[in-house]
Amino acid sequence: MKKKIFQSIAITSIIFVTIAYLLCAFFFYNDISKNIRLTLKTETNALAKYYNEDPSVFLETKFYSDSRITLINADGNVLYDSQYDSNSLINHSNRPEFVDAVNFGSAERTRYSDTLNETTYYYALRLNDGSVLRLSTIANSALTIMIPSIVPIMFILIIVFIVCLIVARFLTRKIIDPINHLNLDIPLANDTYPELKPLLENLNYHNKIRKEFSANVSHELKTPLTSISGYAEIMANNLQGDNTQEFSQKIVDESKHLLRTIEDIIKLSKLDEGTVQLDYDQINYQEVLHQVLRSLSDYANLNGITLVDNSVPVTGRAVSQIVYEIFYNLIQNAIKYNTRNGHVWIDMKERGKFVEITIKDDGIGINDIDKERIFERFFRSDKSHSSQIEGTGLGLAIVKHGVEFHHGTIVVDDYLNHGSKFTIKLKR
Numbered sequence: 001m002k003k004k005i006f007q008s009i010a011i012t013s014i015i016f017v018t019i020a021y022l023l024c025a026f027f028f029y030n031d032i033s034k035n036i037r038l039t040l041k042t043e044t045n046a047l048a049k050y051y052n053e054d055p056s057v058f059l060e061t062k063f064y065s066d067s068r069i070t071l072i073n074a075d076g077n078v079l080y081d082s083q084y085d086s087n088s089l090i091n092h093s094n095r096p097e098f099v100d101a102v103n104f105g106s107a108e109r110t111r112y113s114d115t116l117n118e119t120t121y122y123y124a125l126r127l128n129d130g131s132v133l134r135l136s137t138i139a140n141s142a143l144t145i146m147i148p149s150i151v152p153i154m155f156i157l158i159i160v161f162i163v164c165l166i167v168a169r170f171l172t173r174k175i176i177d178p179i180n181h182l183n184l185d186i187p188l189a190n191d192t193y194p195e196l197k198p199l200l201e202n203l204n205y206h207n208k209i210r211k212e213f214s215a216n217v218s219h220e221l222k223t224p225l226t227s228i229s230g231y232a233e234i235m236a237n238n239l240q241g242d243n244t245q246e247f248s249q250k251i252v253d254e255s256k257h258l259l260r261t262i263e264d265i266i267k268l269s270k271l272d273e274g275t276v277q278l279d280y281d282q283i284n285y286q287e288v289l290h291q292v293l294r295s296l297s298d299y300a301n302l303n304g305i306t307l308v309d310n311s312v313p314v315t316g317r318a319v320s321q322i323v324y325e326i327f328y329n330l331i332q333n334a335i336k337y338n339t340r341n342g343h344v345w346i347d348m349k350e351r352g353k354f355v356e357i358t359i360k361d362d363g364i365g366i367n368d369i370d371k372e373r374i375f376e377r378f379f380r381s382d383k384s385h386s387s388q389i390e391g392t393g394l395g396l397a398i399v400k401h402g403v404e405f406h407h408g409t410i411v412v413d414d415y416l417n418h419g420s421k422f423t424i425k426l427k428r
């Protein structure tokens with residue numbers, strides 16, 4: 001975290017220092033060049049006035065100026081140059097500032113020389129007799145002006161770097177300290193950053209679920225065990241009378257229920273932990289569905305339920321063991337919470353990156369209040385409790401986990417006014 005805070009502060013500061021430096025250099029250089037051009041213009045105008053009064057006096061005058069003064073006649077021949085011998089200079093008739101001055105009265109030009117790394121400013125003015133007076137001056141390029149200030153800038157950057165290190169260390173400690181002192185047992189009791197509120201609420205929710213789950217697990221295991229030990233105790237004391245057969249059957253039923261609950265808890269915690277190696281394979285969802293239908297066909301026949309398979313083959317990458325568990329629980333529920341001579345319809349089709357499976361039944365249905373809760377662990381609707389339908393209340397929790405594991409969704413709706421319809425989408 002310290003590294004991250006340091007990096008953020010350091011990068012931002014360095015970017016800002018560099019931008020500020022470049023902006024200053026740009027404005028500074030702009031100002032210099034504006035001043036040069038203005039001086040050049042003023043000087044040219046003054047000299048032009050002097051020339052127009054008497055050209056011969058002008059030609060005899062010796063000028064002490066930093067600017068180069070060039071007098072060019074209307075044909076472009078150089079009559080006078082303050083820095084070069086005018087005879088050695090070639091005809092200037094094609095120089096842009098000369099051409100413009102002849103045509104428009106005055107002209108301004110700036111030429112940059114890559115090789116010399118300098119910029120030459122020109123100002124040319126047409127004189128009364130048609131000749132042109134041109135003044136020019138040389139200035140260093142922006143880069144040359146900036147070079148001397150590189151060392152102080154580097155120095156500033158090093159200071160910024162050190163300050164960032166100190167600030168980062170201080171900030172990290174200030175930010176991290178309250179986090180290290182959070183009371184994770186009572187997350188909502190912490191008075192800390194508002195930004196941590198969603199995290200703490202999430203933690204609180206999970207703590208609640210964990211506590212409820214432990215309480216439920218104990219309850220769900222204790223109930224059948226109490227009956228088993230009760231019946232066993234009666235039989236151990238030989239108090240069962242003629243009920244040996246009935247009591248032994250009760251012990252068998254309760255132990256089976258206990259075993260199923262334990263198996264479901266193990267499946268859920270495996271999915272919860274995510275530590276178990278679950279391998280993705282290329283699977284055919286329809287084949288998995290057919291396996292499930294085969295193993296549930298006797299159960300369906302026994303309850304007089306017709307299974308209608310409308311699936312088509314769909315392939316994708318998935319953990320076949322989990323897909324099997326999803327299909328098994330949903331179809332088993334559709335049979336279990338049905339009425340005699342009822343139906344279960346199964347559709348399966350490809351939907352882009354997803355496979356969509358719908359399991360519909362014309363059974364007892366789920367009321368709207370229960371629909372909100374059926375995916376909770378150990379939730380069983382009153383209907384299923386009162387009608388003594390065997391179950392652990394963990395099947396749909398396993399389904400939901402399995403669907404989330406495959407980055408999918410599950411939706412429950414009513415079907416035919418009295419049945420239920422579960423639609424799941426699994427990412428292929």
Ligand code: ADP
Pocket residue numbers: 329333334337361363364365366374379380381382383384390391392393394395396397419420
């Ligand atoms: P179990 O079936 O072991 O009780 P589940 O988690 O599979 O647990 O289901 C939770 C509850 O949802 C069931 O007790 C039942 O009330 C309801 N339920 C699930 N599937 C159906 C269905 N197809 N029709 C009606 N009720 C259902």
